[in-house]
Amino acid sequence: MFLLLYSVTYTSFADELPVKQNKPIINIPAAEARLASKSLLLDITKVNPNKLVVVGEHGHILLSSDAVNWQQAKVPLQTTLTSVFFVNNELGWAVGHDATILNTVDGGATWQIQQYMPELEKPLFDIIFKTPTEGIAIGAYGLVFRTNDGGISWHNEFHTEFLLPEDAEYLAEIKKEDEEAYLDEASSILPHFNRLVLDKQTLYMVGEIGLMAKSDNFGVTWEPFDDIYQGSFFDISKTKQGDFLVAGLRGHVFQSKDNGITWQAIQTHTTALINDIVLSADDRIFLLANNGTLLESKDQGQSYQLRAQKDGKSLIAGVWFNGKLIAVSDVGVKLISL
Incomplete structure (x- = not known):
């Protein structure tokens, strides 16, 4: 079966980065698998109090x-x-992967391709919408796509505000000498963008090399936070008390009580990579990590108790659903016993 892609163009605050012309592609639908719920799953969301949706491999x-x-x-x-x-x-x-963006209009029962770009060879890691028409997707090497029409068209943005001064100078120099080399470098010089969180009118993003940033115009421009750690962050969350938490590599967790102006390191007593922050309905905070590591806080994130999972499987993402912690892992959906 052949499928024509939606239109995709490139825009930039500094330059337009052209992409190869889209051609008709052969797409193979996902096969029905009896054990799909036991396969590698990478994200889970609660659509409403009575529905969960998970996504993963294949x-x-x-x-x-x-x-x-x-x-x-x-x-x-x-x-x-x-x-x-x-x-x-x-x-x-x-x-x-392959800068893929899928869309559903029937609650997740069926999905359609809005974007599929295997020629980019880059994955997208997160997506968020603030209205049914305005959305943004982020991914590897600073990949950003935006839509203002519900995904009929997606436009790529190159965010120069995340360039180090020396990198900006380097790009400017090679652009003068070799346009093709410039395009190659520009498409891989930014860090990975890992997670988006929308809090009222402010959009937050975390990523590789200690990247934390906020935007008051839904990601059109970004204001990076001061550096507090050089390792990658994989999630950011605002607690019910209004504090911010960020978590990432080697068990690192930082808390801010002043909207990101200052940050305090929180001891977790683990070196496991923390993938996700889940807030419960009863004011507990759970940190989901690799190697079966689950951390629980009952004091607004000031301290954490280890609840190691016996199978040692990585907990990749989770939600609080009907009074239970539901997680996805490399062995599928897990109902965590608390």
Whole structure:
């Protein structure tokens, strides 16, 4: 089966980075798999109090009303999917490898391709919408795509505000001498962008090399935070008390009580990579990490208790659902016993 892609163009605050012309592609739909809920799954979201959606390898997207029984959705690609987001009960998006963006208008039962660009050879890691039409997706090497029409078209942005001064000078020099070399360097010089969180009108992003930034115009321009750590961050969250938490490599967690002006390192007594922050309905904070590491805080993130999972499998993402912690891992969906 052949499929024509939606239009994709490149825009930039400094330069336009052209991409190869899109050609018709052969897409193979995700196969129905009886054990899909036990396969590698990379993200989970709570659409409403009665519905969960998870995404993962081989284009698997699954839906459940109880976190026990799962129904596989119809997905037009077998690409690994890394993140899923719903703006309301019916309208959602998923992103993944090959700069893939999928869309659903029926609550996740069926999905359509909005973007698939294997020629980029870059994954997208997160996606968020603030309205049914305004969305942004981020990924490896500073990859950013934006839509203002619900995904009918996606436009790539090159955010020069994340360039180090010496990198900006380097790009300017090689642009004068070799346009092709400039395009190659520009497409790989930025750090990985890992996670987006929207808090009212402010959008937050964390990523590689200690990247933390905020935007008051939905990512059109970004204001990087001061450096507090040179390792990667994989999640940022605002607690019910209004504090910010960021978490990432080697068990590093930092807390801010003044909207990111100052940060305090929090001891976790683990070196496991922390993938996700989950807030419970009863004011607990859970940190989901590799190697079966689960950390629980009952004091607004000041201290954490280790709740090691016996199977040692990585906890990649999670949600609080009907009074339970539901996580996804490299062995599928896990109902965490607390």
